[in-house]
Amino acid sequence: MASWKDVLVDLLTLTDEVKRLDELTEKLSDRTIDMDKRLVRLETMVEIARQRQLPSG
Secondary structure (H helix, E strand, O other), X not given: OOOHHHHHHHHHHHHHHHHHHHHHHHHHHHHHHHHHHHXXXXXXXXXXXXXXXXXXX
16 A cells, blocks of 8 residues: 555655646647648638639629
């Protein structure tokens, strides 16, 4: 059976790891939002280009 010191060390290590993962998740979230905005801009550009290529009339 683990001593209370081992349990405390494991708990602190786990807490640090959760904090690190939370920071990484935030960074990934920001990157995903940025990519989504870029994709919307690209889709808009494609739609505008398609409309310009359609013959009038």
